[in-house]
Amino acid sequence: MTRLSPFRYFAAVTPPAAPLVAVLAILAAATFVLESLGPGSSDWVLASIALVQTFACSSGFTRQASRGYYDPVLLGGGTRVRIALAHFGISALPGLAAWTAAGIAGTIAGTSLSTPAFRPAGWVALLLVSAIPWAANLRLPPFAAGSLWLLATATLFLSGKLFRALTLLHSDPAWGRSHPWSAVALGLGFPAAVPSLALPAPVLAALVALSFAALVGGVVTVACATYPLSEEGA
Amino acid sequence: MTGVVVVRGLSTRYGSTPVLRGIDFALSGGEIVGLLGRNGSGKTTLLRTLLGLARSDAGRVEWAGTGMGVPPETVDHFGGAHTLPPQVRANTWVRLVSRGDAVCDDRRPVRALSRGSRQLLGLRAVLARTGLDAVFLDEPWEGLDPDGGRWLTETLRRKREEGCAFLVSSHRLHDLAALCDRYAFLHDGSLDVRPAADIASGRVRGADLLRAFDRVES
Numbered sequence: 288m289t290r291l292s293p294f295r296y297f298a299a300v301t302p303p304a305a306p307l308v309a310v311l312a313i314l315a316a317a318t319f320v321l322e323s324l325g326p327g328s329s330d331w332v333l334a335s336i337a338l339v340q341t342f343a344c345s346s347g348f349t350r351q352a353s354r355g356y357y358d359p360v361l362l363g364g365g366t367r368v369r370i371a372l373a374h375f376g377i378s379a380l381p382g383l384a385a386w387t388a389a390g391i392a393g394t395i396a397g398t399s400l401s402t403p404a405f406r407p408a409g410w411v412a413l414l415l416v417s418a419i420p421w422a423a424n425l426r427l428p429p430f431a432a433g434s435l436w437l438l439a440t441a442t443l444f445l446s447g448k449l450f451r452a453l454t455l456l457h458s459d460p461a462w463g464r465s466h467p468w469s470a471v472a473l474g475l476g477f478p479a480a481v482p483s484l485a486l487p488a489p490v491l492a493a494l495v496a497l498s499f500a501a502l503v504g505g506v507v508t509v510a511c512a513t514y515p516l517s518e519e520g521a
Numbered sequence: 522m523t524g525v526v527v528v529r530g531l532s533t534r535y536g537s538t539p540v541l542r543g544i545d546f547a548l549s550g551g552e553i554v555g556l557l558g559r560n561g562s563g564k565t566t567l568l569r570t571l572l573g574l575a576r577s578d579a580g581r582v583e584w585a586g587t588g589m590g591v592p593p594e595t596v597d598h599f600g601g602a603h604t605l606p607p608q609v610r611a612n613t614w615v616r617l618v619s620r621g622d623a624v625c626d627d628r629r630p631v632r633a634l635s636r637g638s639r640q641l642l643g644l645r646a647v648l649a650r651t652g653l654d655a656v657f658l659d660e661p662w663e664g665l666d667p668d669g670g671r672w673l674t675e676t677l678r679r680k681r682e683e684g685c686a687f688l689v690s691s692h693r694l695h696d697l698a699a700l701c702d703r704y705a706f707l708h709d710g711s712l713d714v715r716p717a718a719d720i721a722s723g724r725v726r727g728a729d730l731l732r733a734f735d736r737v738e739s
Contacts, residue, residue, distance in 0.1 A: 289620040290594055299613045300606045355604025359618045361574060364594025515575040516565060516600065 291363030293373035300360075301351060301377075304429070307343045308381045311336060315388035322396035330403055333389055333412075334479035340382030340416045341478075342433035345424040348374055348509055353517040361514065371509035375502065379417040386413050403482040411491045411498075412481035415474065418498040422505030436478075443476045453480070460485040467493070524549040524585070525655045525686045526571060526592070531580035532710075533570055540566050542710035543580065548655060548686050553677060554714075555697035556690040557734055558707035564690040565600070567707060568657045571688075572598055586654070595654040599647045602639035602664060607632035615646045623649030637664040641672075648676050655686040662693040674700060694734070706734060 302308075314336050321329035348371075351357055360370055386404055393402030403409050424432035443449040452473045455462045463470035463486050470490040474481050481494070524547035531544040540563040548554060558564045569575035571582055573591050586593035597618075605614065608630055615625035623645060631639055644661055662670050677687055677700055688705075691697050697704070698717075706713040 291617065291620060296617055299617055300609050351606070355600045356606040358574065358598055358600060358604055362572060362592060362594075362596065362598055513574060513576040515569055516604075 290365065291360055293360050293363065293365050293370045294376060296357075296360040296363070297374050297377040300356060301346065303343050303346070303378060303381045307339055310339050311343070311381045311385040314339070315385040315392075318389040318392040322392040326393070326396040329389065329392065330483060333386070333404055333409065333482050336382060336385045336389060337412055337416045337479040337482075338437070340379070340386075340413065341420045341436050342430050343382050344375075344378045344417045344421040345427075345430045345433035346374070346378040346421065347424050347427055347429045347431070349426045349512060349514070350428060350517070352512075352514040355514075355516055357514070367510035368506055371506040374509070375418070375421050375505065378421050382417060383413065406482065407488075407491055408484065408486055409482040411474075411494050412478055414498040415478045415481065415494055418502040418505070422501040422508070425505055425508050440477055449473070449476050453477070453484075456484055456486075463487045463490055471497075525596075526585070527583045528571060529581045529583075531567075531570065531577055531582065533566065533575070533577045533579075539710050541570065541577070541712075544710075544712045546705065546712055546714060548688055550654065550686050551681055551684045552702040553681055553687040553689060553700050554703045554705055555701035556688055556705050556707060557692075557694075557697070558690075562707045563710060564707055565659055567712075568598070568600075568659055568688065568690060572596070572657060574598075593654070595652055596656070597647045597650060597653055598657040598659075599643050599661065600659045602636050602643060605631045605639050605643050611642055614642065615649070618643075618646035619649040622651050637666055637669065640664040641669050644673060644676075648673075648680065653680070653685045655688070656680075658687065658689045658691075660691055661689060662691060662696050670696065 314332050318329040318332045321332065348357075352361065357370075361367075365373075386409075390402050390404030390409070393404055394400055420432040420436060423435075424430075440449070452469060455466075456470070456473065463484075467487070467490050470486055471493045473484070474486060474490065474494045475497070486494075526548050528544055528546040531541055531546075532539065533541045544567070556564050556567065566575055570577050573582070582590040584590070584592045584596065586595065610630055611627040611634065612625040614631060615623050625642070625645075627634075627642075631642070634642065640661075640663060644658075647656060647658075661673055665673060674696060677689070681687065689697065689701070701717050703717055704715050706715070
């Protein structure tokens with residue numbers, strides 16, 4: 288008997304929102320145009336892709352599952368861990384594709400693999416904006432975690448705290464090493480800027496650890512949750 | 522008790538309200554069990570709890586093939602037209618859920634179909650699968666026209682002969698009466714299981730079933 292592939296199921300049943308995929312495609316195409324005009328001129332596009340990715344990964348799981356939409360895949364013979372990872376993979380795939388395209392455009396224009404998208408900080412930023420919104424949004428309506436993160440970033444920026452930290456980091460690249468927790472907070476508060484920030488390796492490692500912790504938490508949530516139909520009032 | 526699925530002492534509650542109280546039950550291969558109960562009696566909760574989709578507070582569910590509370594992939598379920606994702610295309614849904622055992626030419630999204638068509642689509646996708654050991658159906662006749670109803674009844678009969686077990690929740694007593702080997706009455710959280718032969722007599726089996734149902738309820 289053919290086993291139902293969770294990846295194929297989510298791709299067909301709850302694919303990433305078409306407008307977000309369209310925006311990511313446009314941003315990916317824009318990097319090729321901008322990089323052909325001048326190498327390095329598309330760095331801001333990475334921040335935009337990261338921003339859109341927070342929304343693409345805020346896809347939600349429990350609400351759809353409690354409507355019965357995921358019954359076939361939950362009963363399809365695959366483990367819940369595999370189901371959760373497939374759901375995360377489908378949510379993150381468009382952003383990953385756009386990110387990779389931006390990196391390829393930068394590599395072609397700069398004739399080097401050391402483009403912001405392909406540097407460690409770039410991959411950390413992508414992981415951060417993929418894993419944390421996905422895990423945080425599992426029990427929420429679509430786009431809630433992305434909206435809350437954007438709101439938190441805007442609030443921090445308007446309060447001046449984010450701007451002050453960014454200024455300190457730009458004026459003194461060693462600031463991140465002497466203030467690691469502040470640097471981690473800066474990465475969490477403004478993840479879209481991580482590829483362009485000179486964050487030290489321990490800070491990047493801490494951000495990776497946080498992302499993986501969120502991912503594991505999300506997988507455990509999907510694996511352990513039960514899904515009574517919401518119309519039953521559960 | 523032996524069977525495709527064996528349940529011992531299954532209990533669950535919503536908040537402080539008990540929904541299922543110490544249910545013991547076994548479903549065997551090649552039988553159709555009709556699950557009856559008033560609205561809100563917990564039929565859907567029982568189906569989803571047996572499938573591991575809803576939480577139980579006590580008791581054990583053991584599925585043949587896995588020996589655990591998780592059903593094997595040879596078990597399927599259809600919870601009704603409202604459980605179909607509205608944006609998915611009909612042909613995609615049938616291909617996915619039937620594991621390629623059925624095809625559908627309709628490329629419209631599920632939300633564009635009438636309720637009856639959605640119900641039939643969901644049933645066709647699940648029942649087209651080959652090699653199934655058990656299928657749980659929640660109000661399967663709901664919204665079907667007479668032709669669809671007859672197709673469903675005939676399909677359930679045919680698959681029972683192939684060895685598939687069914688647990689079918691329905692208020693359509695006449696449809697159940699024409700099919701079931703046993704009836705499970707869910708009342709006040711308890712399950713009272715009776716062989717069909719003990720209940721049916723004469724020609725109007727649905728009416729007899731209704732009387733039996735009322736006796737259990739009272």
